[in-house]
């Protein structure tokens with residue numbers, strides 16, 4: 001992609017603060033969490049190790065990791081008033097709205113009364129968000145009140161076990177685990193920045209996360225993985241996909257899952273999730289979604305020098321695991337809550353209220369006109 005003109009729109013290219021949590025390279029490499037390269041984390045770590053890293057700045061040793069996983073498991077249960085509330089939300093609600101409401105209700109039932117509780121609240125949200133989502137999902141879609149306190153000791157395995165009502169395969173568990181690692185943290189993206197702005201007013205953790213969920217929901221940010229699925233599932237062949245996407249480009253439509261505010265050549269998370277999509281597609285005998293996705297990727301590069309971001313191949317990978325499309329962005333929440341809450345803690349540790357200036361482009365001062373004279 002050509003070098004961008006940075007005219008200040010969208011705060012692009014301007015530093016809005018500092019962080020020790022993550023840095024984002026621009027050319028498709030250099031994405032690190034606390035100094036660890038994303039591809040090494042995706043190869044070797046578990047999501048719980050990554051969450052621990054973000055909260056503590058260092059990887060856990062074996063006993064710290066098993067202690068942390070045990071601790072997160074204790075946070076999977078939901079209080080009865082929250083279940084009652086989730087049961088009122090209709091099946092056609094967007095699950096992102098369910099997570100936003102669930103987080104907010106939890107903030108009423110288990111309020112953060114002091115910043116000394118911030119790690120507990122962060123861990124509680126990590127444990128509870130998959131339960132909130134899937135308790136509502138099963139109740140609203142088939143009237144079933146699922147037990148959220150059973151299952152695998154990884155968040156990925158627990159999520160898939162709750163969703164499908166059976167233990168996941170090792171391959172699916174690992175794919176979701178890797179996906180949670182890829183989605184965990186990304187510096188000053190829109191939803192994290194939302195959380196930090198809220199934190200800068202010394203607000204509570206649930207408010208910061210509730211706002212962040214709202215920001216992630218949009219199709220220009222996390223919502224792109226669902227929009228990418230909506231695109232690729234329309235096609236029954238590569239040729240049909242190419243024709244349609246070419247037409248979209250002529251009409252200057254946005255192709256969801258492509259482009260990035262910071263990366264210029266590629267998104268380093270794409271190659272990782274793409275490999276998983278290929279592997280899972282082969283396992284289910286897919287002849288369409290993966291080839292269609294790959295053809296769109298090539299076309300977008302050839303025609304526009306636009307590359308897949310983290311979201312595009314997540315669509316097919318999640319689909320191959322039998323995950324309903326409307327749960328795609330909520331899974332992003334279940335992961336990114338680690339980054340959001342780590343950023344809230346970092347903001348609080350060295351806080352100044354975030355309040356930029358605006359360039360005024362409105363009317364010059366003018367005199368008041370009485371109602372009768374307008």
Ligand SMILES: CC(=O)SCCNC(=O)CCNC(=O)[C@H](O)C(C)(C)COP(=O)(O)OP(=O)(O)OC[C@H]1O[C@@H](n2cnc3c(N)ncnc32)[C@H](O)[C@@H]1OP(=O)(O)O
Pocket residue numbers: 004219220221222224252253254255256257258259260261262306309310311
């Ligand atoms: C996990 C994540 O949140 S990753 C992002 C997920 N979002 C998406 O996939 C949505 C689709 N992508 C986009 O809308 C954009 O690429 C964004 C929001 C990610 C970044 O926005 P910006 O930084 O403003 O984009 P950028 O300045 O690089 O755009 C350059 C040009 O490419 C075009 N462009 C950028 N992305 C796309 C796209 N996906 N499809 C078609 N054209 C695009 C822009 O319209 C712009 O064209 P113009 O110069 O004629 O106006």
Ligand SMILES: O=C([O-])CC(=O)C(=O)O
Pocket residue numbers: 183185186188189190221261262309310
């Ligand atoms: O950094 C961004 O602007 C968006 C993104 O990729 C993310 O939040 O993971």
